[in-house]
Amino acid sequence: MPYPFSPLTSAIKDKITAAVTPGSVITENHALKIYTGDASKLHCTPEMVICPHSVADVQRVIQLANSYNFPVTPRGAGSGLAGGCLADHAGVVLSTERLTEIPVIDPVNGIIKVQAGVISQDVKSAAEAGGLYYPPDPAGMDLSTIGGNAATDAGGPACVKYGTTRDYILGLEAVLPNGKCIATGVQTRKGVVGYDLTNLLVGSEGTLGIITSLWLRLIPKPPAIIGLMCVFSDMASAMNSVTAIMASGHLPCAIEFLDHKCISLIGEMLPFALPGTTPSILIIELDGPENQIKQELSTIEQLLQRQGAAAIIPATNQQQRQEIWNVRRQVSLRIHDYANVYIPEDVAVPISAIAQLIDALPVYEKKYSVEIFAFGHAGDGNIHLSVTAKDSDNRDNAESAVKDLLALSLKLNGTISGEHGIGLAKKRYLPMELSPTSIALQQSIKKLFDANNILNPGKVFPDQPETTTT
C-alpha cells in the first residue's frame, strides 16, 4: 500500500466533529451515499463526510488530518468525469457545498468574489444581475461548483471564443495541505508579483490546496446571441466547415459536433430527415452586437452550404436555441446510460486533425468490440470519445481501446485531456503524455505542498511500485 493512512477511529471522528461548526458532519447513511460517486461511474466510500461552514472549519480538518494521518478529499458538486473527488483512500470527503457566499459584486471594476461552493450557474447569474458576463459554460454548470470548475480548469462550448475557467480567475484563497491559508493573485486586471500560484492551484484537481474563495474577472455581456444547427451527410464535410470557419476570421462562441453514432441516439428529436448513413451535425453560435452577428451568421451559412450542408436549422431566438442545446445535452445523457461500461474520454487535437481521429474510430470499435460515441467542442479540437460496452465483462477491452485512442491523439499532436482532468480515471496514462522529468518535477511540487500526502492522495500521478528507502 503506497499510502498507509490511519483508519478514522471513533476517537478521531469525535475530534473532527468537535473541531468544526455544529451541523458540518454528515452521518446518515443514505446521505453519505451521494459522496461515493461522481459522473465517472467510479465509486469510493469515505469514512466520513464534512461540509464545512467556514474557512476555519476547513483549516481545522486539515490540521487534524496532518496530526492523525488521514486523507482528505475535497469535493465540489461531484459532477466531474475523472473521479478526482472520490475518496480513493477512504478518510474524509470535504465538500465545499456550504461555502456559498458571494461577498463582492463590483460591476464598475468588473470583478466578483465568490466562495468555492457557489454553483457555477449562480456565478453567471450574479454577473448578469450586475450587467456583466462570466463566459465559461461547462456542461452541468447548473450543478457544478465554481471551486470544482477551478480545480479542474473546466471548459465548455464557449471556450473556443472565451477560454477556460482559468482565464477568468484573478486570484484565489485556499487552505494549503499544511493547514495554512494563502491568498494568491490580484483583484486587478493585471499583476506580476512573484510566481503564479493561482494558476498552479487551478487545475491541480484539489491536490495542492482546497480553494475556498475566488476573485473572478467579468466582461461586458454580449448584447445578442444567435446560432444554427447544420447537418451533413458525412463527417469530412462537417470538419472542413470547422476549419473553414476558423480560417475565415469568424470567432463563434460555440462550434459543437455530433457524430453519426451520437445522432443515432437522438434521431427522433431532429426536425429533419437524416442524410446518408454517417451524418454529422454542427451546432454553431455567435454572440456580439446583433447586426454584426446576423451578418456573420449569414456568411457562415453560405460557407456551410458550399461545404455541402444537407439542412440548416436557424436559432434566432431563445426558444430555438434551447431546443438545439437540448439535443446536445440529451446526447451526453443517453450515452451515459447507454451501456454498462462507459468511459468518458476527452482528448483534444489540433482542429485540422479531428477528421483523422474520428475516421479511425471504427477500427478500434471492431478491434475491441466496443462502441465509441464522438461529440464535443470541434472549434477547439476537444472531442469527447465515449467508449462503451454493453457487457460489463468487456471493461478491460474498453480500457485498451481508450489507451489506443489516447496514443492516437498524442500522435496527432493532441493531449489526453482537454477539460475533464486526470483524477483517478486517467492517472495510469499520465506517462503517455508527460516526460519523466515533468512528472518527477510535478510530484516534487506535490511533496513540497503536502509533505504528509494527506490532500487528495492517489490522484493525477500514476501509482508507483513501493520503494523501500531507509
Added chain:
Amino acid sequence: MPYPFSPLTSAIKDKITAAVTPGSVITENHALKIYTGDASKLHCTPEMVICPHSVADVQRVIQLANSYNFPVTPRGAGSGLAGGCLADHAGVVLSTERLTEIPVIDPVNGIIKVQAGVISQDVKSAAEAGGLYYPPDPAGMDLSTIGGNAATDAGGPACVKYGTTRDYILGLEAVLPNGKCIATGVQTRKGVVGYDLTNLLVGSEGTLGIITSLWLRLIPKPPAIIGLMCVFSDMASAMNSVTAIMASGHLPCAIEFLDHKCISLIGEMLPFALPGTTPSILIIELDGPENQIKQELSTIEQLLQRQGAAAIIPATNQQQRQEIWNVRRQVSLRIHDYANVYIPEDVAVPISAIAQLIDALPVYEKKYSVEIFAFGHAGDGNIHLSVTAKDSDNRDNAESAVKDLLALSLKLNGTISGEHGIGLAKKRYLPMELSPTSIALQQSIKKLFDANNILNPGKVFPDQPETTTT
C-alpha cells in the same frame, strides 16, 4: 554575502567556451557593455556573456554553472524595467538573442512555435503573414524578445481587451536550473494534464528556467482598427469617462491615459490648445468589423462629450493612429531622459480607484521633493508612476516616495506591479504585497527547481539576513 559564488577563473571560462558552439562567447569590451544594463537604469557587470546558438548550448552552460558554482542570468533584449536580466552576482549573462527560429506557423490551427529570442514584433508579423493575429503589444515590442515577454508576462495597451502574454502561451520548452530540458503545456487550444508548469515558468523572471521555445495561440486578425485622442481640462472627467466606457459594454483594445505632467513634456506635439491647468488625455482604440467599431466609436465620442471633453481628435486611418501613438511613445522617452533619478513604477489598481491614486500624487511630490509622471493603461488600472528627481542625491527620497505610492496602491486593492515585474528593482517591496506564507512557499519552489541557486539569483525575493545552519 548570501550567495557565495565562485569567480569565473580563466580555466572555467575556457571550459564554458569549449562547451558551446564557436562564436557564442562575447569578449569585446564595447560589446560586453550592452549587457550591463536594461531600461531600469540599473547596472551590473557580468564576468562573461554567452549567446547560445542551440538548446544544447544552454544546457551545457547550466550544467557547468552547477559544477563550478557560478550564477547564470538569462536575458532577452534587455528592455525590461525592473533589472530582472542584470547580473547582480556577476557570473554569466546568457542572452537568447540567437535563438531566433520560427519552426512552425500553422494558420489552420492558429498556432505558432517560436524560439525565445525572436523579437516580439516579428512574432506579430509572422502571425499576420499567416492571416492571423498575436494581440500582445508591450511597449518596445520592436526590441523585446518573446522569451523576455514570457519571463515577465509582459502587458501593453491591448491587454484591456486581449489579456497579457501569458494568455497566448499554450506551451513552453525550457532548460531547468538542473540542466534538464522540459516541455510544458500543449499544442492544442485546451489541455488539463497535470500541474500548470507553463504558467509557473511564465512570469518567473528567469528564476525557474530558461525558456527556449514557445507555442503560442493566435486569433483571427481584427479586420479594422480606429481610435481617437481626447483631452479633458481635468483628470476626474477623464477617469469618469474610463469607468463609463467600461460599464457601457464596449471593450476598446486600448484606453491609454496621460496626466498633465506627461502632457507638459509633449505639449508642442499636440494639435489642440490645452484646456485648464491640469489637462488629461485619453487615447482610445477599437478593433473589429469596420461598421461595428465606427458605430461604437461614435457612441463613445458622445459619451466623452457628455463627460466634458474639450477636444476629440479622431484617428480613422493608419497615419492618424501613428501620430497619436507617437505622442504616447514620446512621453515614455522624455520621462526616461527627464531627470537623473528615474524610477519607473507600474502599479495597478481597480479602475474606479485610479482617480484617487492620481489625486494623491502632489502630496508625495511635495513631501519628497520629486516629480511624478502618471500615464498608462487606464482601461485595466495599470498606471505607470515615474518618480523622478533632478538631483542625483535625491534618490533616497525618490525611493521613499515609491514606497508610499506602493502602499497607497495596495490600500486601494491594487498591486505593486501590473506588468514590469519585480526583478532587482522592487524585490525589497515584495513583502508589502505578499504574505510570509506566500513568500516562503515561493522561495521553496525556487529551491526545488534550483537547489544550487545558480539561475538568476538575487531576483524577485528580498535579501535575507544570512542564517547559519549546520
